[in-house]
Amino acid sequence: MIHPVLATTDSPRNIGVVGGGIGGLTAALCLARAGHNVQVFEQTDESVATGAGIQVSPNAARVLHHLGLQDALMTKGFLPKATQMRSWRSGRVISETTLGDVALERYGAPYYHIHRADLMDMLVSAVSAEPTIRLNVSSRITNFSQDATGVRLVAGEHKHQVDLLIGADGIHSSVRACLWGDQQADFTGNVAWRMLVPVNRLPEGLIAPNATVWWGPGKHFVHYLVKGGDYVNCVCVVEKAEWQAESWVAAGSMSELQADFAGWHDTIQQLLDQTDDGTLFKWGLFDRAPMRTWGIDRVSLLGDACHPTLPFMAQGAAMAIEDAAVLANCFSNGADVVAALRRYEDLRKARTAGVQRGSRRNATVFHLSGLKAWLRDRAASKAGKHSMDRLYRYDPLTVGLDAVSK
Numbered sequence: 001m002i003h004p005v006l007a008t009t010d011s012p013r014n015i016g017v018v019g020g021g022i023g024g025l026t027a028a029l030c031l032a033r034a035g036h037n038v039q040v041f042e043q044t045d046e047s048v049a050t051g052a053g054i055q056v057s058p059n060a061a062r063v064l065h066h067l068g069l070q071d072a073l074m075t076k077g078f079l080p081k082a083t084q085m086r087s088w089r090s091g092r093v094i095s096e097t098t099l100g101d102v103a104l105e106r107y108g109a110p111y112y113h114i115h116r117a118d119l120m121d122m123l124v125s126a127v128s129a130e131p132t133i134r135l136n137v138s139s140r141i142t143n144f145s146q147d148a149t150g151v152r153l154v155a156g157e158h159k160h161q162v163d164l165l166i167g168a169d170g171i172h173s174s175v176r177a178c179l180w181g182d183q184q185a186d187f188t189g190n191v192a193w194r195m196l197v198p199v200n201r202l203p204e205g206l207i208a209p210n211a212t213v214w215w216g217p218g219k220h221f222v223h224y225l226v227k228g229g230d231y232v233n234c235v236c237v238v239e240k241a242e243w244q245a246e247s248w249v250a251a252g253s254m255s256e257l258q259a260d261f262a263g264w265h266d267t268i269q270q271l272l273d274q275t276d277d278g279t280l281f282k283w284g285l286f287d288r289a290p291m292r293t294w295g296i297d298r299v300s301l302l303g304d305a306c307h308p309t310l311p312f313m314a315q316g317a318a319m320a321i322e323d324a325a326v327l328a329n330c331f332s333n334g335a336d337v338v339a340a341l342r343r344y345e346d347l348r349k350a351r352t353a354g355v356q357r358g359s360r361r362n363a364t365v366f367h368l369s370g371l372k373a374w375l376r377d378r379a380a381s382k383a384g385k386h387s388m389d390r391l392y393r394y395d396p397l398t399v400g401l402d403a404v405s406k
């Protein structure tokens, strides 16, 4: 059976996508497979992955599978057996969500851990093999204009005209700023340290094949395996009153990180002990409130450009991947450009806003202390092993297929 998102359209459009990150490249692939011609404009000289690991839940994995990336994901990724919440000092397991084969059976797609560079490599190779996608690197888009016939944009010395434009240019989106004015993202009071630790430096069995989230007062620590299980990806989140670095990313020092996690469980200490000082980076975590309206006429937004999300549900990239499939579905039947974009936004706004709010809520919930933490732990332990069903069962490949309006 030909899956709907891969079906061809009878009226191909020329589509511009600003941003060659996970969202932009997935959108280009979904749109090209639906029969459209796509130009991606990426400001860097190659599509690069920042950060280390990323969790790809079944709701996003099923889109990547339909784009033909299943074998590559199986080869480069790691399939965790569970997500576990543990207590920062004692290590007690507070709650567990079953993944592994159970996730595959329950959701029809696996849960992957993968290095971002590996995922980006897969997307870039798939894009390069697609004759109807042109990836323009070193192409920073700063402005555009539109009328009833199309959208005109300038990248350096080159001018382009497209039927519609999608801003997939991340949390500091220029497309969003052109549409709605330039507003700074909000510092959420959290800083994330990110590092990779080679498994062969650690005692055997120290790191279970799970995504583990250690909850502690004012902080949490996440680790999971990537690169086929050869490295432990760590994200260590600490509440800080302000973020003073000029850039969104800054080098961090081991002594500061060790001080932040002093007194935490021995597993955390061993991970910190095996981290190379020079490889440490810390990120200010920013987000924005959900938007009431994403696009205007022939221009819309996708991924972090319209719903930047704290990583505390591991769903930011997953939402961008879902957007990509739904967008392609909205254009699969020769739909009017403006109507199809509004339909795409209507189908996606509530779900992405829910994930934005849930991730913000987790920033508080993960960091509780005292009686509030005890009550949280008791509620979490009763939540059951399939508490993520609503999130993971969503099938973006089928959403929007009824959107036929010529």
Ligand SMILES: Cc1cc2nc3c(=O)[nH]c(=O)nc-3n(C[C@H](O)[C@H](O)[C@H](O)COP(=O)(O)OP(=O)(O)OC[C@H]3O[C@@H](n4cnc5c(N)ncnc54)[C@H](O)[C@@H]3O)c2cc1C
Residues within 6 Å of the ligand: 018, 019, 020, 021, 022, 023, 024, 041, 042, 043, 044, 047, 048, 051, 053, 054, 055, 056, 139, 140, 141, 142, 168, 169, 170, 171, 172, 173, 174, 175, 192, 194, 235, 283, 302, 303, 304, 305, 309, 310, 311, 314, 315, 316, 317, 318, 319, 320
């Ligand atoms: C610590 C941390 C951990 C995370 N973990 C997870 C996780 O486990 N699972 C998950 O699903 N999500 C996770 N996320 C969120 C995820 O990283 C983002 O939601 C995702 O990368 C957004 O993808 P995007 O394509 O929308 O934007 P981006 O990845 O930001 O890509 C935007 C692209 O646009 C380009 N660009 C920007 N401006 C222009 C311009 N004017 N012209 C041309 N190009 C431009 C940029 O160079 C970039 O390549 C995490 C985030 C953080 C910070």
